Each structure stands twice: as structure tokens, then as C-alpha cells.
Amino acid sequence: MKRKILRNFIYVIVMAVTVSTVLLIWLSYGMFKNRVIDDLRMYARVISACIQQSGMEPIMDALDDDVRVTLVNADGTVAFDSVADEQTMENHAERPEIANALAQGEGSDVRDSHTLRTSTFYYALRVSDDVVLRLSREASSIWALYLQAAPMVLGLLALLIGLCVAMANTLIVHLLEPIEQMTSHLDDLSGVTRYPEMEPFMDMIKTQHEEILRSANMRVEFTANVSHELKTPLTSISGYAELIESGMAQGEQAKTFAGEIHKSANRLLTLINDIIRLSQMDAPMPDMVFEPVDLAQIAASTLDQLKLSAQNLGISLQLDARYALVSADRRMMEELLYNLCDNAIRYNVRGGRVRMEVHPVRDRVIVRVQDTGIGISKENQAHVFERFYRVDKSRSKATGGTGLGLAIVKHIAVKHNAKISLQSELGTGTTIEVTFDRLVRG
Ligand code: ADP
Numbered sequence: 432m433k434r435k436i437l438r439n440f441i442y443v444i445v446m447a448v449t450v451s452t453v454l455l456i457w458l459s460y461g462m463f464k465n466r467v468i469d470d471l472r473m474y475a476r477v478i479s480a481c482i483q484q485s486g487m488e489p490i491m492d493a494l495d496d497d498v499r500v501t502l503v504n505a506d507g508t509v510a511f512d513s514v515a516d517e518q519t520m521e522n523h524a525e526r527p528e529i530a531n532a533l534a535q536g537e538g539s540d541v542r543d544s545h546t547l548r549t550s551t552f553y554y555a556l557r558v559s560d561d562v563v564l565r566l567s568r569e570a571s572s573i574w575a576l577y578l579q580a581a582p583m584v585l586g587l588l589a590l591l592i593g594l595c596v597a598m599a600n601t602l603i604v605h606l607l608e609p610i611e612q613m614t615s616h617l618d619d620l621s622g623v624t625r626y627p628e629m630e631p632f633m634d635m636i637k638t639q640h641e642e643i644l645r646s647a648n649m650r651v652e653f654t655a656n657v658s659h660e661l662k663t664p665l666t667s668i669s670g671y672a673e674l675i676e677s678g679m680a681q682g683e684q685a686k687t688f689a690g691e692i693h694k695s696a697n698r699l700l701t702l703i704n705d706i707i708r709l710s711q712m713d714a715p716m717p718d719m720v721f722e723p724v725d726l727a728q729i730a731a732s733t734l735d736q737l738k739l740s741a742q743n744l745g746i747s748l749q750l751d752a753r754y755a756l757v758s759a760d761r762r763m764m765e766e767l768l769y770n771l772c773d774n775a776i777r778y779n780v781r782g783g784r785v786r787m788e789v790h791p792v793r794d795r796v797i798v799r800v801q802d803t804g805i806g807i808s809k810e811n812q813a814h815v816f817e818r819f820y821r822v823d824k825s826r827s828k829a830t831g832g833t834g835l836g837l838a839i840v841k842h843i844a845v846k847h848n849a850k851i852s853l854q855s856e857l858g859t860g861t862t863i864e865v866t867f868d869r870l871v872r873g
Contacts, residue, residue, distance in 0.1 A: 432603065433599065433600075433603045436599050436602070436603060437595065437596060437599045440595040440598070440599055441592055441595060444588065444591045444592060444595060445588060448584060448587055448588055448591065449584070452577075452580055452584050453577075456573065456576050456577055456580060457573070460573045460576060463570075464541060464552065467552045467568060467570060468539045468552060468554055471498070471539075471552060471553075471554035471566045471567075471568060472537070472539075472554050472556070474498060474554075474566055475554055475555075475556040475564055475566050476556070478490055478494075478500065478564060478566070479556055479558045479564050482558065482564070483558070487502075487511060491513060494513070497568055497569065498566055498567070498568050499512070499513050499514045499566065499567045499568070500512070500513040500564070500565075500566055501513070501523075501564075501565040501566075501567070502562055502563070502564055502565075503523045503529055503555075503562070503563045503565060504561060504562060504563075505533060505560070505561040505562070505563075506522075506524065507522040507523045507524025507525070507529070508522060508523075509523060510562065523565075526540070526553070526555075527540045528540040528553040528554065528555040528565060529555050529563055529565065531555070532555035532556060532557045532563045532565075533557060533563060536556070536557050537554070537555065537556050537557070538553075538554075538555045539552070539553060539554045539555070540552075540553045541553070543572050543574075544569075544572070547572055547574045547575070548571070548572060548574070548575050549569050549570065549571060549572055549575065550569070550570060550571070550572040550573070551567050551568070551569050552567060552568050552569075552570060553565060553566070553567045554566050554567075605626075608624050609623050609624050609625060609626070609629050609633065612624060613633065613636060617636070617640050618640075620633060620636075620637055649818075653818055653819075656818065656819045657706055660702055660819065660833070660834075661699065661702065661703075664695035664696070664698045664699045664702075665695075665699065667691065667692075667695045668692050668695045668696060668699075671688040671689075671691050671692045671695075672692060674688055675688055675689070698828075698831070701831060701833055702833050702835075705833045705835040705836070705839065706835070708766070708835075708839055709818070709835060709838060709839060709842065712839070712842045712843070712846065713842075717846065719760040719763070719846065720760055720761070721758050721759060721760060722758070722759070722760075722761060723756050723757075723758060723870055723872070724756065724757055724758070724759045724760075724761050724764050725754055725755065725756055726752070726755050726756075726757055726764065726768075726789045726796055726798055726867070727752035727753055727754050727755055727789045728754075729761075729764050729765055729768055730750060730752045730768055730787050730789050730798070731750060731752065732765075733765065733768040733769050733772050733787070734748050734750055734772065734787060736769065737769070737772055737773060737776060740773075740776060741776050741785065744776060744779065744781065745781045745782050745783075746776055746779050746781075746782070746783050746784065746785060747783075747784050747785070748784075748785050748786075748787070749784065749785070749786040749787070750786075750787050750788075751786065751787070751788045751789075752787065752788065752789035752790075753789060753790060753791060754791070755789050755790065755791040755796040755869065756796075756869065756870040756871075756872065757796050757847070757867040757868065757869060757870050758868075758870045759847050759867070760846075760847075763843045763846070763847070764843075766839060766840075766843060767839075767840050767843045767844070767865065768787070768798065768800075770836040770837065770839060770840050771798075771800040771840060771863055771865075772785065772787060772800055773836065774802075774836060774837070775800050775801070775802035775804065775861070776802075777826075777827075777830040777831075777832065778802070778804045778805050778826070778861070779802050779803065779804035779805070780803070780804060780805065783802065783803040783804055783860075784802070784803045785800070785801070785802045785803075786799075786800075786801045786802075787799070787800050787801075788800075788801070791869055793869075794868065794869050794871070795866050795867065795868065795869055796866070796867045796868075796869045797864060797865075797866050797867075798864065798865045798866075798867070799862060799863070799864045800862070800863050801860065801861075801862040802860050802861055802862075803859070803860040804860050804861060805857070805858065806855045806856050806857040806858055806859050806860055806861055807822060807853075807855040807857070807861055808822075808857050812853055812855055815837050815853070816837045816838060816840070816841040816851075817838065818834065818835055818838040819833075819834040819835065819838075820834055820837075820838075821834045840865075844865055847867060848867075848868060849865050849866060849867045849868075850865070850866045851863065851864070851865050852864045852866075
């Protein structure tokens with residue numbers, strides 16, 4: 432990571448310095464070129480005026496050494512040159528500055544020398560119909576300027592790269608500091624250095640860490656609860672069996688004890704079934720088959736199953752359900768409705784009512800189980816979905832409860848992305864609502 436950041440920094444700096452140097456030299460060279468040509472133009476005008484008044488000779492003395500003067504005839508032959516022998520000079524008609532001067536009155540050009548170290552600047556002015564005056568001057572070429580700038584550019588680059596390494600180092604240390612601190616202080620993040628971009632990540636890690644701890648605690652607690660719950664029926668089975676075995680209970684009494692053993696064994700089975708269901712649902716990949724399920728039909732068959740036990744307790748059942756499809760695991764839906772309805776009957780009063788509703792409402796399906804039973808106090812409402820939580824332990828046990836029914840309901844709801852809400856008043860009754868996403872067949 433550190434290397435990568437550093438490499439990117441260096442790329443950017445090398446690019447920025449190179450591009451700006453090239454641009455700067457190119458721009459200033461353009462300005463420099465214009466200046467030289469402007470100077471030559473001014474010179475040419477003065478010289479042309481002088482030549483017309485007093486001839487060539489007096490001017491030659493006044494000229495700068497580095498300015499070369501050439502007079503070219505309209506046919507391109509050289510009539511005069513201040514440096515070379517005009518006889519040996521080739522025809523100049525093709526030179527761009529001469530051609531332009533002949534055609535338009537003036538012309539200029541810049542030509543690089545063979546070595547590229549210098550450039551020659553030319554300016555030509557037509558002084559009469561058949562004579563062109565040309566001035567030229569040598570100066571450093573743009574390449575020479577680049578070469579001159581090279582040591583400075585390299586020095587600057589070295590300096591900036593050094594600065595980059597230092598900056599990248601501080602930056603990385605600063606960036607990684609919270610992560611390093613977090614790995615050693617997961618339990619308490621209050622002392623960890625923070626910066627805004629880091630907050631969401633730290634919050635996520637913190638929540639996950641807390642969740643892991645919570646679920647570890649829950650597991651320990653659950654194991655303790657399970658052992659405790661299993662112990663009671665097993666103790667009673669063992670006790671009654673011992674009495675029968677020793678011959679202390681005989682005849683009718685032995686029969687009653689066998690009945691008690693039977694009851695405890697059944698209780699064990701229910702408990703173990705519920706525990707198995709919960710641990711199946713806890714698995715990372717629970718064995719679920721999603722299919723279109725009509726909750727109205729499941730509601731009807733659930734009430735049918737519970738008809739007898741309701742009758743025995745003198746409780747009337749009502750159903751108000753409309754065809755409502757959800758995408759769900761059928762068996763889990765049966766369990767969910769069964770557990771809710773079973774509770775509504777078991778925690779009811781003689782002559783009470785249980786009403787089950789299934790309503791498709793826009794893109795939702797609402798399942799409502801309402802009873803006129805004993806109700807749940809505000810303090811207990813927050814806990815009834817916890818494993819093994821029972822408001823009235825003896826009533827729960829007496830009616831075959833395990834304290835796991837609502838925990839299973841909650842689990843199923845979560846797995847189906849459904850929301851549960853509970854409303855209850857002591858002595859009046861309880862309403863539990865589960866809201867599913869409706870399945871609309873396209
Ligand atoms: P249980 O097997 O004991 O019924 P549940 O998980 O189904 O366990 O419910 C937890 C507790 O919530 C019950 O013991 C009971 O005290 C309370 N409870 C659940 N449903 C109702 C209801 N409809 N009316 C009153 N109390 C209820």
C-alpha cells in the first residue's frame with residue numbers, strides 16, 4: 432500500500448514538473464522568438480532607410496557583430512553579404528523569408544543548426560522592387576534551452592520526490608494508526624485515533640464485535656437453560672421409575688406413576704423438538720424451501736388442528752382470511768401460525784375468543800392473531816420473544832409450553848424478512864401481527 436501511494440505520488444510529480452517545464456519553455460521561447468524577429472524588423476527598417484540615403488558602407492560599421500546583413504536580388508542571387516563572399520553563395524529565391532518578402536513585402540523564418548544547439552532567426556524586407564534586405568542572427572535553440580533547464584528540473588524532481596516520500600510516510604502512518612490501534616483494543620475503541628472517513632468502518636467493526644460477544648453469551652446461556660430444562664422431567668422420570676422398580680409402587684399407584692413418566696417423557700420430546708428446530712434455524716444455511724404459499728389456507732388448517740384443544744377450554748375460534756400469497760417455507764409458516772394460535776388458546780380464559788386474520792394490503796400481507804386472554808404486562812412484552820422466557824412458568828408448563836414458541840416465531844419472521852408487532856393489555860388480551868412482503872405473480 433505504502434509503495435503504491437508513493438509510486439502514484441511520484442508519477443504525478445514527474446508528470447507535473449515535466450509538463451510544466453516543457454510548457455513554460457515553449458511559451459517563453461515563443462515570446463523570445465517574437466522579440467528577436469521584432470528587433471530584426473526594426474533594424475531592417477533603419478538600415479533600409481539609411482541605404483536609400485547614403486549607401487551600404489557607413490552602416491556596416493554601425494552594425495552589431497552578431498547581425499548578418501544580406502541583400503538579395505529579385506532573382507535570388509546574392510548581391511551583398513556582410514559575412515560570406517556573395518559570389519560563392521547559392522541562390523536564395525527558395526528561402527521562405529525571401530519568397531515571402533518578394534511576394535508580400537516582408538517575411539521571417541527560424542532554422543535550426545545541424546547540431547540543434549542554435550537557431551538562426553531571419554527577417555527579410557523588400558526595399559525596392561528588385562532588392563530584398565535580409566537580416567539574420569543566431570541564438571540558442573529551444574532544444575538548447577531544454578538542455579539548460581535539465582539540471583534544474585532534475586534537482587527539483589529529486590527535491591519533490593524526497594518530499595513525497597516523507598509525506599507519504601506521515602500520511603500512511605496517520606491512515607493506518609486507527610486500524611493498528613483497533614486490532615489491539617477491540618474491546619474499548621474510545622482511545623483510538625479517529626478521523627471522519629474512518630468512523631463508518633470503526634462503527635461497523637464495533638457492532639460486529641459486540642454481536643459476536645452477544646451471540647457467544649447467548650449460546651452459553653442457552654446451553655445452561657437447556658440443561659436445566661431437561662433436568663426436571665428427567666429427574667421425575669428417574670424418580671418414578673425407581674419407585675416402580677423397587678416395588679414400592681404397585682397396582683393402581685404404579686399405573687399413576689407410569690402415567691407421570693409418560694407425561695415427563697412427552698415433555699422432554701416437545702422440548703427436544705423445539706430445541707432442534709431452533710438450532711436448525713440457527714444454522715448458517717438453514718434447510719429452507721421458498722415457494723408461493725397461501726397464508727389464508729394455512730390459517731384455516733391451523734385452526735382446524737387446534738379446534739379440539741380450544742373446545743376443551745371453552746374457547747371459540749374465528750377466522751377472517753383472504754387469499755394472500757407470500758414466498759415462504761411452507762413448514763415454517765405452519766409452525767409460525769400454529770405457535771401464535773396455540774399461545775392465544777393456552778393463555779386465554781374460559782369462554783374467551785381467538786380470532787385469526789389474514790389480509791393482503793397493497794404489497795404486504797398482514798397476519799393477525801388476537802385473543803381475549805390474560806394479556807402480557809408492559810415489562811414482560813419486551814422479553815417474551817427470548818428463549819425460555821415465560822411470564823408464568825407453571826402455567827406455561829401445565830399447558831405444555833417450553834418457553835421457545837415465540838423465539839421460534841421470531842426466528843421464522845426474521846428468515847422471511849417479516850416484521851412482528853405485539854400489543855397487549857393485562858386482563859384484556861393480546862394481539863400479535865406479522866407483516867410479510869406479498870408475492871404478486873407476474
Ligand atoms: P411457551 O411455550 O411458554 O408458551 P412462548 O415462547 O410461546 O413460550 O411464549 C413465551 C411467554 O409469553 C409465555 O410463557 C407466556 O407467558 C407469554 N405469552 C405468549 N403468548 C401469549 C398470549 N397470547 N397471551 C398471554 N401471554 C402470552
